Amino acid sequence: MPLLNEEIAEQVKQELVDLAGPVRLVMFTQEFECDYCAETRQLVEEVAALSDQLASEIYDFVVDKDRAEELGIDKIPAVAVIGAEDYGVRLYGIPSGYEFTSLLHAIRTVAAGKPELTEETLAALEEVTEPVHIQVFVTPTCPYCPGSVVLAHQLAVASPLVRADMVEATEFPQLAIKYQVMGVPRTVINETVHIEGAAPEPMVLGKLQEALEGTEEKV
Amino acid sequence: MLDFKLTQPQQEVQPRPVAEQSDQVYDLIIIGGAPAGLTAAIYAGRAALKSLLLTGPFPGGQVTTTDMVENFPGFPDGINGAELAQRIQRQAERFGTQIVMDTVTKADFSTPPFTVRTDSQTYRGRTVIIATGAVPRRLGVPGEAEFFGRGVSTCATCDGFFYKDKRAVVVGGGDSAIDEGLFLTKFAREVIVVHRRDQLRATKIYQERAFANPKMRFVWDSVVEEVLGEKTVTGVRVRNVKTGETSVIEADGMFVYIGMVPGTKLFAGQVEMDEWGYIVTDRRQRTSVPGVFAAGDVQSPDFRQIVVAAGSGAMAAIEAERLLAEQSGTT
Numbered sequence: 001m002p003l004l005n006e007e008i009a010e011q012v013k014q015e016l017v018d019l020a021g022p023v024r025l026v027m028f029t030q031e032f033e034c035d036y037c038a039e040t041r042q043l044v045e046e047v048a049a050l051s052d053q054l055a056s057e058i059y060d061f062v063v064d065k066d067r068a069e070e071l072g073i074d075k076i077p078a079v080a081v082i083g084a085e086d087y088g089v090r091l092y093g094i095p096s097g098y099e100f101t102s103l104l105h106a107i108r109t110v111a112a113g114k115p116e117l118t119e120e121t122l123a124a125l126e127e128v129t130e131p132v133h134i135q136v137f138v139t140p141t142c143p144y145c146p147g148s149v150v151l152a153h154q155l156a157v158a159s160p161l162v163r164a165d166m167v168e169a170t171e172f173p174q175l176a177i178k179y180q181v182m183g184v185p186r187t188v189i190n191e192t193v194h195i196e197g198a199a200p201e202p203m204v205l206g207k208l209q210e211a212l213e214g215t216e217e218k219v
Numbered sequence: 220m221l222d223f224k225l226t227q228p229q230q231e232v233q234p235r236p237v238a239e240q241s242d243q244v245y246d247l248i249i250i251g252g253a254p255a256g257l258t259a260a261i262y263a264g265r266a267a268l269k270s271l272l273l274t275g276p277f278p279g280g281q282v283t284t285t286d287m288v289e290n291f292p293g294f295p296d297g298i299n300g301a302e303l304a305q306r307i308q309r310q311a312e313r314f315g316t317q318i319v320m321d322t323v324t325k326a327d328f329s330t331p332p333f334t335v336r337t338d339s340q341t342y343r344g345r346t347v348i349i350a351t352g353a354v355p356r357r358l359g360v361p362g363e364a365e366f367f368g369r370g371v372s373t374c375a376t377c378d379g380f381f382y383k384d385k386r387a388v389v390v391g392g393g394d395s396a397i398d399e400g401l402f403l404t405k406f407a408r409e410v411i412v413v414h415r416r417d418q419l420r421a422t423k424i425y426q427e428r429a430f431a432n433p434k435m436r437f438v439w440d441s442v443v444e445e446v447l448g449e450k451t452v453t454g455v456r457v458r459n460v461k462t463g464e465t466s467v468i469e470a471d472g473m474f475v476y477i478g479m480v481p482g483t484k485l486f487a488g489q490v491e492m493d494e495w496g497y498i499v500t501d502r503r504q505r506t507s508v509p510g511v512f513a514a515g516d517v518q519s520p521d522f523r524q525i526v527v528a529a530g531s532g533a534m535a536a537i538e539a540e541r542l543l544a545e546q547s548g549t550t
Binding site: 003004008011039094097098100104139141143145146169170183184186196198199200201202 | 221222223224225226276277283284285286300301320322338339367368369370371372374376377378379380381450451472
């Protein structure tokens with residue numbers, strides 16, 4: 001049984017018809033597949049089949065430990081969306097429900113290798129000299145969430161120092177507790193700064209800068 | 220059961236116009252990128268008006284949070300709310316309206332051409348349509364803002380999961396309050412509905428479901444006065460409006476559904492508003508300022524329907540076009 005019905009598959013095909021370049025969906029699961037690991041693997045394979053520009057690669061989180069470390073994958077199910085280069089675009093947990101949109105946007109953005117951000121944001125990202133890790137906590141039933149994920153992924157594509165994860169909170173309850181997630185979207189930047197709710201681009205940029213200022217002070 | 224939704228989150232908007240472009244005067248500036256504003260943009264584009272639409276922070280507006288819209292004409296099988304908004308936007312773009320994702324921070328309607336400001340740009344327009352919609356009303360009590368996103372929420376479908384085996388307070392007595400409260404009972408151990416009256420306003424079908432649900436409890440004639448807690452929410456303090464007595468309800472979170480509030484703060488003192496902050500318009504969507512129109516939920520709480528918002532957006536654009544034609548003496 002395919003996960004994507006014919007109608008959705010056709011729409012996805014149309015979405016991906018003009019992909020700007022090749023994209024690899026690098027998926028990590030394990031032999032005894034975790035909750036939603038099997039479904040995530042199947043989803044990645046089904047989506048990859050919908051465009052000539054897409055390829056799926058499936059790895060075992062345990063057996064292929066080196067590969068996982070190389071890509072900074074620390075939990076499964078995980079999908080790394082990699083284009084001409086690895087921009088640090090990751091999705092942890094199955095991108096179902098509203099988050100399916102986030103996966104497709106990640107593919108499009110990575111394929112283009114060019115983010116859709118304002119000149120102001122791009123200029124500000126040029127100034128970034130420290131690594132930035134953005135984690136966006138979501139649930140699949142949250143219509144406000146893909147906006148935050150897409151924005152985070154755009155920031156990752158824009159700057160080699162920024163990496164951005166979608167984290168599906170219901171599949172990683174221990175992380176939801178660690179980061180005190182009681183509502184989504186919740187964005188955590190460099191473990192220190194957090195944003196509750198869907199925030200517009202200038203605000204996220206401001207918080208990113210705030211997180212970096214924090215780093216400088218500590219040094 | 221897994222589902223996969225294809226929507227368009229705040230994307231595919233054109234880059235902001237460069238500085239020299241923004242010096243020119245637009246025929247029409249539309250403030251708001253939800254069905255009312257986007258429909259106005261379709262009509263403005265087709266009328267060949269030089270028009271600009273500023274989407275605000277969340278293009279598509281309230282409709283984007285609706286899973287399935289089943290009452291918009293032309294979609295017999297229903298349509299996902301975000302997809303509907305995206306389709307209307309594509310239609311507007313097709314007819315040449317410039318759509319920019321930017322948020323208005325200041326407006327000056329004292330003399331035409333009117334000035335509309337965002338953080339980075341100033342735009343001028345001969346006419347303006349305000350279509351900023353409405354957002355969920357907050358209680359405005361201590362603790363509410365501090366705990367927002369950390370125990371205070373306005374979206375049970377988003378955040379219900381985090382209340383597994385916990386207790387949640389739902390404030391309100393209308394359809395949204397009861398519908399979302401019922402959704403919460405899938406996760407929560409107990410859902411306590413705090414309502415300021417002694418009966419629900421929600422439609423009968425919701426009431427029946429609510430009263431039949433063993434996880435739901437009702438606290439009547441009461442208002443929340445404070446959200447309590449240190450790091451996390453531990454409860455809410457409520458006051459009985461009939462007896463004046465206050466008490467504490469222990470809870471891990473609070474969901475607020477007490478109606479909507481129009482997005483009109485920006486325009487205070489510039490156009491006439493009613494006592495609830497809705498912009499007053501005549502039957503042709505005209506505000507108290509000639510040349511400034513309003514459409515959608517921002518000017519009427521009476522219907523709150525996508526089709527009505529779209530309709531009023533069309534009316535506002537047609538009126539703007541008429542006024543511009545009169546001004547240039549072509550009628």
